[in-house]
Structure formats: structure tokens, C-alpha cells
Amino acid sequence: MRTPENSADLVAAEDVLLFANAAITATGQREFRSGALDQQLSLDFLHTYVRVNYRRVYAASLALDINDHNAARIVLGLLETAGEVSAEERRTEGRLIAARLARLPPQRVYRLFGEVRRAGINNRRTRAIMRDWLAARPDLGHDAVKYRSGVKTAARHVHLRCPQGAEPLAEVGSFLFRPGELPRYEHPLLDAWRRAHYEQGAVAELPFSVAEGFAARHGMKREAFLKRAAPRMTRLERLRTHAVTQRPDVDLAAMPLTRLALYVLALPFEQRAARRAELTGALHTAARRAAGRHAGSWGRVHAVLDDSFSSSGSGQKRRRPLAVALACHHLLEVLAAPGAYRGLWTSGRGDALLVRPWGPTPLGMRVLDALEPGPGGAAPDRLVIISDGWDNAPAGLAGEVLRVWRARLDPGRRTAVVHVNPVYDADGFDVRRLTAGVPTAGIRDAEDLPALVEIARFAEGRTGAAELYAYLDRRVALFLGEDDREEEKETVS
Incomplete structure (x- = not known):
């Protein structure tokens, strides 16, 4: 400590x-x-x-x-x-x-x-x-x-x-x-x-x-x-x-991956189904390009993806939250080890290409499902939650599940949990969080997910201000070309 x-x-x-x-x-x-x-x-x-x-x-x-x-x-x-x-x-x-x-x-x-x-x-x-x-x-x-x-x-x-x-x-x-x-x-x-x-x-x-x-x-x-x-x-x-x-x-x-996801979601269901091979292949290719050297390095990854009605966004940001979730779904599949990814939509749908904003947000139930061991009885190495944080079916269940999981079942933090939120909460001056014990980072484009996971670790409380400022200094040096090392976007170890 x-x-x-x-x-x-x-x-x-x-x-x-x-x-x-x-x-x-x-x-x-x-x-x-x-x-x-x-x-x-x-x-x-x-x-x-x-x-x-x-x-x-x-x-x-x-x-x-x-x-x-x-x-x-x-x-x-x-x-x-x-x-x-x-x-x-x-x-x-x-x-x-x-x-x-x-x-x-x-x-x-x-x-x-x-x-x-x-x-x-x-x-x-x-x-x-x-x-x-x-x-x-x-x-x-x-x-x-x-x-x-x-x-x-x-x-x-x-x-x-x-x-x-x-x-x-x-x-x-x-x-x-x-x-x-x-x-x-x-x-x-x-x-x-x-x-x-x-x-x-x-x-x-x-x-x-x-x-x-x-x-x-x-x-x-x-x-x-x-x-x-x-x-x-x-x-x-x-x-x-x-x-x-x-x-x-x-x-x-x-x-770009997120832009492509927006395009896919704007198509009618009939076109998505008719062009399934083309659209799925394009999303996978864009995701592999976005993952870069991180591809296959995240081990067993389970994801909870929010496709509730609030993911429809607004008239100015139409379907943006859902597009981020869809893009992250394909990116996480590439980041995970081969065959070690499991994505769970809050609506219960199994076909990512045909998702639509619908229904309440039962994050707690999906988090319970995601924390269950995968094939071979192994718990996931990472749980990633992509949601605006409005857990309402029932309210607050996701935060309580994660609190009990961390305190009673996984105090050694074998499973790294991170919440990425694509929606800014104006009243709270931040993105909405699920619980204090789970790091939360804002996200706009799915392509930035590996870097945002690194930022999120500073919100977990296990690193301090000195490390955060050192990270900022390193990013500034890389941004200005003062450091010719390959830009580090390492994930949480």
C-alpha cells in the first residue's frame, strides 16, 4: 500500500x-x-x-x-x-x-x-x-x-x-x-x-x-x-x-472505429442484416487497427455494454453513447486473448450488429453475469463496463455488487474492473460513477480506450498525485516530440 x-x-x-x-x-x-x-x-x-x-x-x-x-x-x-x-x-x-x-x-x-x-x-x-x-x-x-x-x-x-x-x-x-x-x-x-x-x-x-x-x-x-x-x-x-x-x-x-459504428447504427435493421458480413468485417478491421500493439494482450475480458434507452443520446449527439459501446465491443474482442472475450448487453441481446437503444438499465444484473467464471472456471482478468452510469433496474445494484465483490470475493484484485462513461454529467461536473471503489474514466472515442484505462487507475486511489503529474509530464514530452521513445499507453498491470 x-x-x-x-x-x-x-x-x-x-x-x-x-x-x-x-x-x-x-x-x-x-x-x-x-x-x-x-x-x-x-x-x-x-x-x-x-x-x-x-x-x-x-x-x-x-x-x-x-x-x-x-x-x-x-x-x-x-x-x-x-x-x-x-x-x-x-x-x-x-x-x-x-x-x-x-x-x-x-x-x-x-x-x-x-x-x-x-x-x-x-x-x-x-x-x-x-x-x-x-x-x-x-x-x-x-x-x-x-x-x-x-x-x-x-x-x-x-x-x-x-x-x-x-x-x-x-x-x-x-x-x-x-x-x-x-x-x-x-x-x-x-x-x-x-x-x-x-x-x-x-x-x-x-x-x-x-x-x-x-x-x-x-x-x-x-x-x-x-x-x-x-x-x-x-x-x-x-x-x-x-x-x-x-x-x-x-x-x-x-x-475511424467510432465513426464507423455511428454509420452502422444509422442504417435500418434490414440493411444491417443484409450487409452483415461487410459491416462486421469492417468493424473488426477498424478495431484491430485501433488496438495496434495492444491486440491480444488483455487476457480474459468480460464487458457490460449499455444499450438502454438513454444510449440514444440527444438530437445533437444522436446514438453517440450506443455507438461508443458498439465500437468498444469490437475493440475489446481484439484486445482480449483469442476466444477469451464475452460481451453482455444490458438488454440481453446477443447480436451486436442489431442493437438499438431500448429499455431500462439493469447494470447490476449484467455485472453479476459478467463476474461469473468463463470457460474452464476462470474469473475474467478484466471487467470493462461501458455505460452512462444510470443504474436503475434496480437502482444502485451495480455499485453494491462491485463493492461486495471487491471486499469479500476478490480483495486481492485478481479481476481489474474499470468503468468508462461516454456521457458528461453537468450537475456533478464529472462523468457519473457506479461506486467509489471502481475507477471511472470519461470516453468519447472507443479508439482511446487503452489510454483511458491508464488514466482510470489514478482514480482508483492506489496511486497518488506525484505519479499523476509524472504521467502528465511524460505525455507532454511525447506530445512535443521531446521524448523519442514510443508513446506509452500501457494498460493496468
């Missing part, structure tokens, strides 16, 4: 884990049991509290697997309050900000730059960060067409010089600020945008999101337009339009 740390260290560690869970799961959008305003107010408080009290941890969170919404909020908060820290701390924060911006989707970054401008953050350091990010873009002409207002806002804020002439930056400047000045553009996308106003054939040369507007203006039939535009679509755009185009080149197995 560890020597207990002082209460201040324990409180700090709990606060850090609380914020990490929120930053992973919460997006400020409506959830099944709380509205968007509740979510936003809860997140506002957490961001302010952690930034003021644990600023170093707040900045280091950029190196964790937090979602893009909270990463952008952290960047904005650090830039807005840069005067509160020393020059050395600002340099470290600047490196973390630059590294995170490089990993964010461009549309998210341009939206962030708009918020920076509206907040009046216009110091030299902020402009340098924005200018460096713009300079690193592979094709600013493409961005000017696809994210025109965002590029225009950023260029104005950093006073980007766009002189007249024929060079690429000059053309972008003419396109953004002096439309109609040039009779034609050398950049193919800029010129395609110009021609698309009167030439229907130029529409298919544009990025899909831009071409859609021109197609509607020209009165093009949707199906014909989608087939012509397909070669220029991104992978996600192909996935969204696959039902209409039915193009054979859509490689479902190449999609």
Missing part, C-alpha cells in the same frame, strides 16, 4: 481527473438527461476553476486525448490570460498550443481564430501563433475556397500581407479582399470557384462542401451531382453519401 499523501495533494489529483473526464466527454451540447445550457455552464465553471488553480495542468491537458471542443477552449483561455504567467511559462504554453493546433481540424482552428478576434486578443505572441499556423497550411488557396470567412478573419487579425501580383499569396489576397480584380486565377481551385458561378462543369472541381451550394444554384439533380463530386470527397463525406452514391470504392474498414 502507498503512504497516504497530504489532503491538498489528493484534492489536486481529484480535480485534475475531474477536469480530464470533462474535457474528454463534454462538448457543451445537449445530452439525454441535461440541456445544452447546463452543459455549457458546467464546462465554463470547470475551465475557469482549473485554469486559475492548476494552470500548468490546464495547459498540459492539451497533450491528452481530450476532444476538439475543449482543446479549442483551453487554447483560447491560455491566450486570453497570457499576462498571468511568466515568460518561460508562456513559451511552454506556446509550444503546446502550436502542437495542438497542428492536430485540430482546420475548420475548428478557423472558428477558434474568429473567437480570438472577437475576444480582442491581439498581442504579438497570439498573432505569431496564428501566422505560423497559416504558413504551415499545405494549400492556403484550398482553405480560402473551403473556409473563406475563416481565412479572411485570420488574415485580417494577423495583418497578413497579400501584395498585388501573380504569386500564390497575392492571388489569395485578391480572392479574399479584392474579388473581381483578376480576370482569372492561376490557382486551379480559385479559378474553379470563379467559373462555377456561370459554368456547371466547374462545380465538380470544387471541395464538396462548397460545390453543394453551387449545385443547388444551378439546379443540378442530387444523385447526379454526388456521383460527379465523389472523387473530390473526403472519407467522411463519402461515408455520409454512401447510401445515395453506392460507390464501390467506399472503404468502410478505413474509417
Whole structure:
């Protein structure tokens, strides 16, 4: 057993884990049991509290697997309050900000730059960060067409010089600020945008999101337009339009695992059943890719998967909790030793491909089933529970089962138990937990499960603040490229 740390260290560690869970799961959008305003107010408080009290941890969170919404909020908060820290701390924060911006989707970054401008953050350091990010873009002409207002806002804020002439930056400047000045553009996308106003054939040369507007203006039939535009679509755009185009080149197995699970759940039951081999094979391939070097290393794994009615999510996050459970189901099957996985849905269904949000949440009954020995009479090495934590049939049974199991039947912790929760609880400023003795981690994408299991061990109380801060420092070093060792995402031993 560890020597207990002082209460201040324990409180700090709990606060850090609380914020990490929120930053992973919460997006400020409506959830099944709380509205968007509740979510936003809860997140506002957490961001302010952690930034003021644990600023170093707040900045280091950029190196964790937090979602893009909270990463952008952290960047904005650090830039807005840069005067509160020393020059050395600002340099470290600047490196973390630059590294995170490089990993964010461009549309998210341009939206962030708009918020920076509206907040009046216009110091030299902020402009340098924005200018460096713009300079690193592979094709600013493409961005000017696809994210025109965002590029225009950023260029104005950093006073980007766009002189007249024929060079690429000059053309972008003419396109953004002096439309109609040039009779034609050398950049193919800029010129395609110009021609698309009167030439229907130029529409298919544009990025899909831009071409859609021109197609509607020209009165093009949707199906014909989608087939012509397909070669220029991104992978996600192909996935969204696959039902209409039915193009054979859509490689479902190449999609991210959670995104693919969302796609599968959006299909009618008849299509899922008819395409069973294709969809199951794609999910398994995506899961094997997500597992990477962890495949087959978790031993005997039993999982309790929540497909109750609350897993339907909300209008803004439709079926997201259920998609995470479905993706985790396939990922855990790959992480487990061959033939040593058992997945139990709360509804009692045995066909994962046909799951749907339905019924109450009898987590306690399923946990009892999952803790029973598998083939050969051996208890599972790991029990993983994927649920929003609202155990209501009967209420609280899961927590009591786990408490008694740990205290009476498995005090030596032969079975590692972890609860991962895809839903942020705005009232509790955290993800909902089943019981104090079981570590809980927030999750947004199933692909992050191996790393989140490592974070969850800090919530179990068997490690202290020193280990948690060492873990954060290691993640920051890896994130910034200061440590060339392979990124460690070890699971609980």
C-alpha cells in the first residue's frame, strides 16, 4: 500500500481527473438527461476553476486525448490570460498550443481564430501563433475556397500581407479582399470557384462542401451531382453519401472505429442484416487497427455494454453513447486473448450488429453475469463496463455488487474492473460513477480506450498525485516530440 499523501495533494489529483473526464466527454451540447445550457455552464465553471488553480495542468491537458471542443477552449483561455504567467511559462504554453493546433481540424482552428478576434486578443505572441499556423497550411488557396470567412478573419487579425501580383499569396489576397480584380486565377481551385458561378462543369472541381451550394444554384439533380463530386470527397463525406452514391470504392474498414459504428447504427435493421458480413468485417478491421500493439494482450475480458434507452443520446449527439459501446465491443474482442472475450448487453441481446437503444438499465444484473467464471472456471482478468452510469433496474445494484465483490470475493484484485462513461454529467461536473471503489474514466472515442484505462487507475486511489503529474509530464514530452521513445499507453498491470 502507498503512504497516504497530504489532503491538498489528493484534492489536486481529484480535480485534475475531474477536469480530464470533462474535457474528454463534454462538448457543451445537449445530452439525454441535461440541456445544452447546463452543459455549457458546467464546462465554463470547470475551465475557469482549473485554469486559475492548476494552470500548468490546464495547459498540459492539451497533450491528452481530450476532444476538439475543449482543446479549442483551453487554447483560447491560455491566450486570453497570457499576462498571468511568466515568460518561460508562456513559451511552454506556446509550444503546446502550436502542437495542438497542428492536430485540430482546420475548420475548428478557423472558428477558434474568429473567437480570438472577437475576444480582442491581439498581442504579438497570439498573432505569431496564428501566422505560423497559416504558413504551415499545405494549400492556403484550398482553405480560402473551403473556409473563406475563416481565412479572411485570420488574415485580417494577423495583418497578413497579400501584395498585388501573380504569386500564390497575392492571388489569395485578391480572392479574399479584392474579388473581381483578376480576370482569372492561376490557382486551379480559385479559378474553379470563379467559373462555377456561370459554368456547371466547374462545380465538380470544387471541395464538396462548397460545390453543394453551387449545385443547388444551378439546379443540378442530387444523385447526379454526388456521383460527379465523389472523387473530390473526403472519407467522411463519402461515408455520409454512401447510401445515395453506392460507390464501390467506399472503404468502410478505413474509417475511424467510432465513426464507423455511428454509420452502422444509422442504417435500418434490414440493411444491417443484409450487409452483415461487410459491416462486421469492417468493424473488426477498424478495431484491430485501433488496438495496434495492444491486440491480444488483455487476457480474459468480460464487458457490460449499455444499450438502454438513454444510449440514444440527444438530437445533437444522436446514438453517440450506443455507438461508443458498439465500437468498444469490437475493440475489446481484439484486445482480449483469442476466444477469451464475452460481451453482455444490458438488454440481453446477443447480436451486436442489431442493437438499438431500448429499455431500462439493469447494470447490476449484467455485472453479476459478467463476474461469473468463463470457460474452464476462470474469473475474467478484466471487467470493462461501458455505460452512462444510470443504474436503475434496480437502482444502485451495480455499485453494491462491485463493492461486495471487491471486499469479500476478490480483495486481492485478481479481476481489474474499470468503468468508462461516454456521457458528461453537468450537475456533478464529472462523468457519473457506479461506486467509489471502481475507477471511472470519461470516453468519447472507443479508439482511446487503452489510454483511458491508464488514466482510470489514478482514480482508483492506489496511486497518488506525484505519479499523476509524472504521467502528465511524460505525455507532454511525447506530445512535443521531446521524448523519442514510443508513446506509452500501457494498460493496468
